[in-house]
Amino acid sequence: MNYNKIFQNQLNEFKSKGFNRTFTPIYRYQDTFPFTKIDLPNEELLKTKINPDTTIWCSNDYLNMSHNPQVIDTMINVIKEVGTGSGGTRNISGTTPYHDQLEKKLAEFHIRESALIFTSAYVANQTTLATLCKRIKNIHVFSDQLNHASLIEGIKNSRAACSIFKHNDLTHLESLLASQNISQPKIIVFESLYSMDGTKTDIKEYIKLAKKYNALTYLDEVHAVGLYGEGGRGVAQEQGVSQDIDIINGTLAKGFGQIGGYIVANSTIINFIRSFAPGFIFTTSMMPSVAAAASKSIEIVETLDNERRDIFNKAKYFRQKLQLAAIPFIDSDSHIVPILSYSTTKAKLYSKLLLKHYNIYIQPIFYPTVPKDTARLRITITPKHSMKDIDILTNALKTLFSSEFKKEEIRSSNHNQVA
Template identity: 40%
Template structure:
């Protein structure tokens, strides 16, 4: 009976084009963004949708420090930090993160998903009667953390500061409130009105929780994110980030006051009862962050490459969605079946890996490719991508930018 129920659910997923499959790619160290495709090892493909935004997973310094830590400390951490002990590398990494965001303290988690999920659950359970206001396009990790608590929750329209103000104004000033939002939204590439949100939150005595996972390393002084770029990081109560994207390794973190960090460390079950990052991973994260604090060449090249890619796509009439303001370039397809077919053709005909983004990750009718250049993509690869997308769009009669709605594409 149980197998039958699960099979039915899987068939529904497949029939709606929401079933996910893995493409087996083996990245080639030192040759990023090239990877070997399973079954065709002699012809590398070019990866165009990795979150390794700056190619730091390949950086010699990061790899060197990971090798050093592996040979010095071994492979695993031995358990949670409460049971296995808290390695000195964790303290150094958390100190570096707190310095990066100019906060009093930081706390590291094994993943970015876990840092959002565990922290939000903890805060909402520990702060009595706290109401949470969440942007409608917040990441699944944020949604998961909020839904796991019985707290009253309100969802405001994406980046709509007027609706947020209406929500917060409906509660007494002394009622605990938490506003949760992101700086850069990964599927649209747009930027939140951070300054306005923070101003409104302060007016109504609400804590602010900002997810900067798609910004850290790439924006602001020393790569500390959008809030730092705007000069208002000190006004944001909690900044959350990841070490799996621009930093190039894995792990999540939060930064805030010493008291808040200590509370999450002491009460968050998602932190207390999980194995800590291995020393080699921690060393790699620390090396990457310290490098990005002082080196701007990677992010400068990222933004140059992103600008070149955006222009090449425009020249080939490829519909980049108007919402994009950042390095994330959402290319509109608008149909789940054609999006999957186009991805297959790009991979097998043109040697380009782009993952189709379909519902429920994005609304039905806005299916897309989420494209991003890195400092490692050269001009030939950028030109090849633009030409290949145009050939693929023509092949499947996918509407071009000149044929799509002006409200949707630039």
């Protein structure tokens, strides 16, 4: 058996469809962000940080918390005190006061009984859903069509029966719920902010359906925590329904700028996952310094109302400019602005041209991350991007999109677009 040939054939097929991925090494300098250096051939230049001149527009460090001086000091101090690694799983010497404090902080932040931390939000989703859906006999899962891979993996891994409803389509969801016996256990799995579109979910309608059909609710707030709701508590809190969701999932890696993930729920559910989820139990716990930095970051993020307002004002300004320039984008009131190129080839080309001619770095997003023929440049605006930076970006995009080649594509597209 030639195993390598099997691997190579699949890679060739993937590449021939244009889905090959390349990763760009970036130095996200703390003192100059969003300006930085990428892909410099000269190592010496890189070290001396001369003239960072490339603007990054696609970071998920939404509030620049990975560069926050207080968070950095906290992390360094804890490393000096207790070292780098945690030294074990949570069960075997890998629980420190920093882990406990972070779980307490998260429960308080979401005003819930308990919280549980994981090494990433991917792991949190995957292992929580797999565990729940394996252990509740006969449970039927209802999952949004655009749910993140970590949610899908968790559901699939459990082998529970699953119905996929059309994205944010409550009528479709209700018809699927109604087709199951009312006494059968059920769980609705969805996200509060779909990050590739930047659109929010009307959570209270899901809760109404969950109550009517006797279903649990599992809400991924990964792209929302830190940014929406009072103190950044998320979209469910913003909509006044946070306490009605059974399990909320979040990340420490985006709005809070560190790494790791978590769930919050009542203490029985948290104890259940803590006791039975392999992805929680059988892995080394996060670095104590990361746990401490995450607690510090949450404490600061709660106070960042001005930064949140600033991001939304800038995003609104950017959308207005895009509309005036007839550049197709997906409209919303969030901090994420996806510019549509539709074809993967064009998304890659635009990304390349932006870097080459304008020193602008935006990673192209394409299948399988988003559905086929909906490739895009996903732009995220942080407090450190200025209005002037937005003007420069819009002008560059305008030049790209105004060539005949691109106009033709905009005309031929039938995607739901503004402009």
